[in-house]
Amino acid sequence: xxxxxxxxxxxxxxxxxxxxxxxxxxxxxxxxxxxxxxxxxxxxxxxxxxxxxxxxxxxxxxxxxxxxxxxxxxxxxxxxxxxxxxxxxxxxxxxxxxxxxxxxxxxxxxxxxxxxxxxxxxxxxxxxxxxxxxxxxxxxxxxxxxxxxxxxxxxxxxxxxxxxxxxxxxxxxxxxxxxxxxxxxxxxxxxxxxxxxxxxxxxxxxxxxxxxxxxxxxxxxxxxxxxxxxxxxxxxxxxxxxxxxxxxxxxxxxxxxxxxxxxxxxxxxxxxxxxxxxxxxxxxxxxx
Amino acid sequence: xxxxxxxxxxxxxxxxxxxxxxxxxxxxxxxxxxxxxxxxxxxxxxxxxxxxxxxxxxxxxxxxxxxxxxxxxxxxxxxxxxxxxxxxxxxxxxxxxxxxxxxxxxxxxxxxxxxxxxxxxxxxxxxxxxxxxxxxxxxxxxxxxxxxxxxxxxxxxxxxxxxxxxxxxxxxxxxxxxxxxxxxxxxxxxxxxxxxxxxxxxxxxxxxxxxxxxxxxxxxxxxxxxxxxxxxxxxxxxxxxxxxxxxxxxxxxxxxxxxxxxxxxxxxxxxxxxxxxxxxxxxxxxxxxxxxxxxxx
Numbered sequence: 343x344x345x346x347x348x349x350x351x352x353x354x355x356x357x358x359x360x361x362x363x364x365x366x367x368x369x370x371x372x373x374x375x376x377x378x379x380x381x382x383x384x385x386x387x388x389x390x391x392x393x394x395x396x397x398x399x400x401x402x403x404x405x406x407x408x409x410x411x412x413x414x415x416x417x418x419x420x421x422x423x424x425x426x427x428x429x430x431x432x433x434x435x436x437x438x439x440x441x442x443x444x445x446x447x448x449x450x451x452x453x454x455x456x457x458x459x460x461x462x463x464x465x466x467x468x469x470x471x472x473x474x475x476x477x478x479x480x481x482x483x484x485x486x487x488x489x490x491x492x493x494x495x496x497x498x499x500x501x502x503x504x505x506x507x508x509x510x511x512x513x514x515x516x517x518x519x520x521x522x523x524x525x526x527x528x529x530x531x532x533x534x535x536x537x538x539x540x541x542x543x544x545x546x547x548x549x550x551x552x553x554x555x556x557x558x559x560x561x562x563x564x565x566x567x568x569x570x571x572x573x574x575x576x577x578x579x580x581x582x583x584x585x586x587x588x589x590x591x592x593x594x595x596x597x598x599x600x601x602x603x604x605x606x607x608x609x610x611x612x613x614x615x616x617x618x619x620x621x622x623x624x625x626x627x628x629x630x
Numbered sequence: 631x632x633x634x635x636x637x638x639x640x641x642x643x644x645x646x647x648x649x650x651x652x653x654x655x656x657x658x659x660x661x662x663x664x665x666x667x668x669x670x671x672x673x674x675x676x677x678x679x680x681x682x683x684x685x686x687x688x689x690x691x692x693x694x695x696x697x698x699x700x701x702x703x704x705x706x707x708x709x710x711x712x713x714x715x716x717x718x719x720x721x722x723x724x725x726x727x728x729x730x731x732x733x734x735x736x737x738x739x740x741x742x743x744x745x746x747x748x749x750x751x752x753x754x755x756x757x758x759x760x761x762x763x764x765x766x767x768x769x770x771x772x773x774x775x776x777x778x779x780x781x782x783x784x785x786x787x788x789x790x791x792x793x794x795x796x797x798x799x800x801x802x803x804x805x806x807x808x809x810x811x812x813x814x815x816x817x818x819x820x821x822x823x824x825x826x827x828x829x830x831x832x833x834x835x836x837x838x839x840x841x842x843x844x845x846x847x848x849x850x851x852x853x854x855x856x857x858x859x860x861x862x863x864x865x866x867x868x869x870x871x872x873x874x875x876x877x878x879x880x881x882x883x884x885x886x887x888x889x890x891x892x893x894x895x896x897x898x899x900x901x902x903x904x905x906x907x908x909x910x911x912x913x914x915x916x917x918x919x920x921x922x923x924x925x926x927x
Contacts, residue, residue, distance in 0.1 A: 396798045417806040425802035431831070432792075435823035445820075449804040479827070497804060585654040 343367035345534060347393065347423075347501060348554035352402035354388055362388035364556040366402075370501075375523060376531045377543045377564065380553035381578045386536045389553070390503045393534070394423040407500060421450055428506045432488035434478040439461055439470060439489050442478055446497040464496040466523065484515035489520065501532040508539045544568075544582040544601035552577045565599035634754045634783070641862065642684035642756045647765035649863040650753050656870045657749030661742045667734055668890035670741035671899065677748045684756050690748070693755075695910060697747040699847045701740035702907045705900050710735030719893050733896045740903070759783045764853035773851055781836070789829055796824045 344545040349368040353362050363385040369415045370376055391534060392404050395416040404411045407422050427433050436442045443464055465471060468488055473481065478489050487507070494502065504523070508516045526533050537543065543550060543564050550567045551597045552560040554577040560567050567573060567591075568581040580586075581599075588600035600606045637643070642650075657677070664670055681690045710713075715729025722728070762783075763776040800820045801807055807817055840846075880887075 391798070394802055397800060415806060415808070417802045417804045420802050420804045425799075427799045427802065429795075431828055432796050432824055433803065435827070446803045449806065493803065523702055590646070 343371055345371050347406050348494070349389075349392070350405075352389075352392065352399040352404060353530045353560070354385075354392065354397055355400045361554075361556055366558050368551065368558065369539045370532055370534070372532065373443060373527065373530060375527050375535070375546055375548035377535045377537060377546070377548050377550045378553060379537070379543070379550060379567075379577065379579060384577070385556045386553050387505060388423070390505065390534060390536060393419075393501065393503060394425050395419040396425070397474045417449065420446075420499070421497055422499055423501040423503060424494035424497060425504060426487075426491050426494050428509065429476075430483075430486045432489045433493070433549055434486065437477055438475050439478060439481075439492075439622065440474045442489055442493045443470075446493060450497065454516040454614045460498055461496050463498070464492045467495065467529075468492040468522075473604055484511050484518065487511070487515070488518070488522075495526075503534045503536075505536045506538065507535065508537060516542065533583070544585065547601050552579070555579075565601055567599065569599040571579070632817075634786075635758050636686060636689060636755045637758075638685045638756075639765070640684045640756070642680060642752065644862065645756075645866060646857050646863045647757050647762045648769065649859070649866055650757055651762075651765070652867065652892060653870060654749045654753045656874060658746055658872065660877050661745040663881055665738060666887040666891060667737040667741060667899070668888060668895060669880075670738055670745060671895075674741055674745050675750065677745065677752070680752060681748065683750060686755050689755060690751055693751050694744065694747060697743055698903065698906060698910070700743055704740040705733075705736045705903055707735045708739065709900060712736065714776065728897075728900070730893065730896070733900065734891060737896060737899055741899075754783075758855065760853070760855050761857050764855060765857050767851070768857075772843075777845075784908075785829075788832070789825070792828050792832075793821070793825055796821060796828070799824070825893045868908070896899045 347368075347370040349366055352363065353361065354363050366389060368389075369467055378389065380386050386507045388397065392399060393406060395411045395414060396411050406419060409419070409422075411419060427566055427606065440461065443461045447460055452460070469492070470489070470492060473485070473489075478486055478591060481489065491502075491504070491507075504519075507519045507523075511519065517537065523533050523535065523542075523546060533548075535542070535548075541590065547564045550562065550564045551558060552561070552567060552573055559576060560570060560573040561568075568585050573579075574581060582601060584603055584606065585599060585601055588606055591606075600609070644847050645653075657673075660673060661670065664673065681687055691800060709728045709732055712729075712732035712735055715732030717730040718727045719730050719733060720728055759780045763780040766776040766779065767773055797807065800817075803820075805817060806813065807818055809817075
């Protein structure tokens with residue numbers, strides 16, 4: 343299958359001489375959810391800024407939907423790759439939510455009926471019907487973040503990049519992000535996530551790319567990456583608590599990584615002929 | 631530290647900020663005392679060794695480029711169109727004549743801009759903002775005023791960084807920033823609206839942070855960076871005083887001029903600024919072209 347987005351041998355050196363990413367190879371296919379993990383300063387943001395042409399590689403090549411990012415305008419690429427910035431305040435500035443949603447489409451000089459259609463779709467997707475006339479700055483931070491996301495989605499890009507979507511969000515906000523990512527996937531979008539939220543990745547169990555010191559050090563399904571002790575330690579990552587817990591349960595399937603509470607519960611249910619055996623199963627660390 | 635300050639090990643850097651502040655005042659004063667193109671030029675040329683001593687030649691030249699653009703505009707436009715001119719000096723195509731009096735006026739103006747710019751650049755690039763604040767406090771300037779000045783210096787690079795992020799964020803919303811002039815003017819709204827809001831938020835936050843650290847406490851404050859006036863400062867001040875006395879003498883008894891201002895000097899300085907500007911333009915175009923060329927590869 344042809345990848346939708348393909349990063350070939352890409353390096354980026356900033357004008358001040360700092361090498362932010364080095365020899366990155368990455369193919370992203372239709373319908374994928376890709377999480378990019380790594381400590382601060384490992385090059386995650388630099389990498390994704392290449393996807394919509396905000397940065398162009400100093401070495402190597404990136405193609406998005408068959409277009410070379412070096413040759414295309416950022417505005418054109420942005421209609422294919424939507425980038426939601428970490429701080430919605432950088433992105434929102436219009437007096438009402440509806441105008442905010444229309445803004446991207448008007449930049450692309452779409453016809454009025456098309457704008458209407460796309461905005462309505464975004465409103466429906468994000469359930470923003472009640473807030474259309476509110477000023478984005480009157481909303482709370484998780485709602486504002488949602489408006490920023492919706493304004494990007496109104497352009498209906500193929501790929502949506504979320505830069506630390508759960509940072510500074512309450513539990514409800516995080517849950518909403520999780521639901522939204524699942525919904526984007528259902529609607530056939532490619533989702534690229536930059537995050538430090540291991541719980542989120544555990545819930546999604548998506549493809550996970552780990553970056554460390556400007557290089558890609560792992561690229562696999564989340565459960566595989568989380569079970570790889572060397573990679574996790576090198577990148578300074580801590581798997582979700584439930585995974586660490588499961589790893590210490592002696593009787594669990596050693597070849598499987600448990601990412602969520604549900605997965606462990608279902609294992610316990612499967613392996614429960616009687617009550618005594620269940621207790622034995624949950625003995626912590628007895629065999630290790 | 632985020633500021634225009636460039637730390638180097640030089641004599642100018644080690645001067646007390648107060649000396650340098652007096653120096654800036656001195657440069658401004660003398661550029662106004664000397665109403666003569668030749669002397670202004672002399673002043674400009676004699677400031678250059680100080681830039682060399684401060685080891686700031688390259689950053690100085692970069693920052694002075696913009697002022698040079700002003701100088702070229704003033705020299706050309708005033709030289710031709712200023713109504714005070716009567717004596718023609720030379721004619722370029724189309725019957726446009728540069729006239730002596732207006733050229734004198736224009737070159738005094740533009741050299742003054744360059745001289746003051748040079749003085750200011752020397753001060754800003756060689757003085758740590760905190761040093762300047764503590765020096766001001768020693769001059770009995772209220773601490774909060776000194777801080778206002780200090781934070782102004784420090785907030786410029788922060789705003790610049792935020793502006794870059796906002797621009798990227800708007801580009802991610804399909805804003806075409808490389809359009810024509812009208813398009814670019816329209817783009818100012820999506821650029822500046824978020825930038826203003828963010829800056830206000832930041833300043834608001836800063837005020838809380840300062841209060842949390844007892845900023846408004848009454849009484850004297852100590853400074854981490856101590857500045858002292860030494861023998862170097864005194865000799866520098868003496869030198870400035872000597873030049874200033876000489877300038878005033880010149881103004882009072884020699885009509886403020888050595889009578890060096892000739893047609894040739896004016897013409898050469900005009901053409902000189904043209905040539906330098908031409909170089910800048912060529913350099914800019916070459917860079918532009920290389921960028922485009924590199925982009926295709």
